[in-house]
Amino acid sequence: MARNKKAGTHPSYKKRGMSKASIAKKRAYDKKYASSAKRRKYRSELNKERRRRGIYGKGGGDVSHKKGGGYTRESASKNRARNGQKKGSSPKSKRRGTKK
Numbered sequence: 077m078a079r080n081k082k083a084g085t086h087p088s089y090k091k092r093g094m095s096k097a098s099i100a101k102k103r104a105y106d107k108k109y110a111s112s113a114k115r116r117k118y119r120s121e122l123n124k125e126r127r128r129r130g131i132y133g134k135g136g137g138d139v140s141h142k143k144g145g146g147y148t149r150e151s152a153s154k155n156r157a158r159n160g161q162k163k164g165s166s167p168k169s170k171r172r173g174t175k176k
Contacts (some may be wrong), residue, residue: 113176 089099094104109115125139126132127149138155 094102118161122139123132129139129149130160131137131139131149138152139149140155142148
């Protein structure tokens with residue numbers, strides 16, 4: 077079976093005009109960041125909570141940390157959008173009809 081030609085590419089690389097060297101640099105940074113003890117502990121806490129709730133490995137929503145230290149289940153799109161493209165975005169600012 078042939079290797080997927082799109083494997084390892086992301087549409088945002090082209091959109092940002094990233095060179096092969098800058099993509100390699102980003103991947104090296106991401107690899108180092110994801111393998112740090114702090115990030116591994118963070119992921120293990122969320123996985124442990126998913127196992128406790130019986131939703132680990134079954135798809136569905138994300139379990140995310142709350143400001144007070146607890147956990148909450150929410151849709152993946154809301155959880156990941158909060159830390160996405162726009163800086164300072166929050167669930168409150170995305171509600172329609174609310175005053176600022």
